[in-house]
Amino acid sequence: RKEVEQDPGPFNVPEGATVAFNCTYSNSASQSFFWYRQDCRKEPKLLMSVYSSGNEDGRFTAQLNRASQYISLLIRDSKLSDSATYLCVVSSRGYSGSARQLTFGSGTQLTVLP
Amino acid sequence: DAGVTQSPTHLIKTRGQQVTLRCSPKSGHDTVSWYQQALGQGPQFIFQYYEEEERQRGNFPDRFSGHQFPNYSSELNVNALLLGDSALYLCASSGDSRTQYFGPGTRLLVL
Numbered sequence: 001r002k003e004v005e006q007d008p009g010p011f012n013v014p015e016g017a018t019v020a021f022n023c024t025y026s027n028s029a030s031q032s033f034f035w036y037r038q039d040c041r042k043e044p045k046l047l048m049s050v051y052s053s054g055n056e057d058g059r060f061t062a063q064l065n066r067a068s069q070y071i072s073l074l075i076r077d078s079k080l081s082d083s084a085t086y087l088c089v090v091s092s093r094g095y096s097g098s099a100r101q102l103t104f105g106s107g108t109q110l111t112v113l114p
Numbered sequence: 115d116a117g118v119t120q121s122p123t124h125l126i127k128t129r130g131q132q133v134t135l136r137c138s139p140k141s142g143h144d145t146v147s148w149y150q151q152a153l154g155q156g157p158q159f160i161f162q163y164y165e166e167e168e169r170q171r172g173n174f175p176d177r178f179s180g181h182q183f184p185n186y187s188s189e190l191n192v193n194a195l196l197l198g199d200s201a202l203y204l205c206a207s208s209g210d211s212r213t214q215y216f217g218p219g220t221r222l223l224v225l
Contacts, residue, residue, distance in 0.1 A: 004156070043204055043216035044157065087156050101147070101170050102206075102214060104156030 003027055006088050006105035014113050017078045021108045023071040023088030030090040032100060033064055035073045038085045038107065047073075047086070078112045085109050116141065118207050118217035126223045127195050135190040135220045139207030146188040147214060148180060151202040163188050192222075200224045 006023045013019050025033075033050035048055065050062040050071055061074040071088055085107040091100035119138045127133050139146050145164045149157035159172035163182035182188045186207075192199055200223050206214040 043218050045216070046213060089156075100212065101159045101162065101172065102149075102157075103159065104149075106154070106156045 001026060002105070003103050004088055004090055004105035006108050008106055008108060010109040010111060012111045012113060013078055015078055015080060017112075018074065018076050019078060019110065020075075021073045021086055021088070021110075023073075023105055025069050025071070025088075025090045025103075027090065027092060027103075028069065029092045030069075030103075032091045033062075033071050034089040034091075034102075035060075035062060035071075036087040036089055036104070038087055040084075044087055044104075075110075078110075080112050080114060083110055083112045118143075118205055118215055120203075120205050120217040120220050122220060123218065124221045124223075126225065128225050129195055129197060131195050131224075132191065132193045133195060133222060135192075135203050135205075135222075137188045137190070137205030137207070137217060139186050139188070139205075140209070140215050143207035143209040143215070144186050145208045146182060146186065147206045147208070148188070148190045149204040149206065149216075150174070151204060151219070153201075157204055160190070195224045197224050 004025050035047040036044040037047045038044040048057050050064045054063045059076045063072045087107045088105040091102050121136045147162040148160040151157040160174050161171040166182045177193045179191045202219045204219045205217045208214045
């Protein structure tokens with residue numbers, strides 16, 4: 001079983017639609033959670049961190065359920081520019097003083113259609 | 115402020131050869147992590163360097179090795195290349211905030 005599992009999609013939605021991505025993780029010691037966005041043939045870029053209380057950044061809302069080991073991302077009012085692969089990422093504590101090792105899901109591909 | 119840079123951008127090698135990839139971290143960052151991303155997959159953690167030492171390592175064989183220099187730049191070396199080593203190799207740097215910023219990657223094709 002993969003440490004981080006995502007629905008690979010693809011998700012094809014019209015402009016203005018609301019779309020939700022889900023992710024589950026298996027390591028209960030995971031401490032930090034993120035959504036990264038990756039455009040075709042580009043590097044991943046941090047979209048947002050995910051907190052237990054849930055957090056929102058404009059049209060994007062992320063939720064975390066530690067008990068179920070489940071993470072979600074909601075995109076409202078989809079734009080053409082939202083077309084990308086969305087990567088669910090978890091990390092556990094690294095050695096003291098270091099950045100944590102990131103564990104990525106395989107990504108969910110989103111295409112927003114005009 | 116330059117971001118993370120990597121060289122070369124593309125590379126073609128044959129099986130059995132050795133390759134060296136290079137990474138310069140974002141200004142002010144002292145930690146470099148390397149990831150391998152196969153087609154259609156998410157990046158997989160290879161290892162991380164801090165204070166010129168390998169601090170964490172993922173599930174990769176010893177053919178994968180690295181180095182960090184006093185200026186925090188880093189190299190990834192892969193020996194005895196296999197066809198399965200064909201991938202996008204990503205470098206990520208981080209500083210006090212521990213947020214990792216990725217470079218554009220090096221695309222390696224092994225024939």
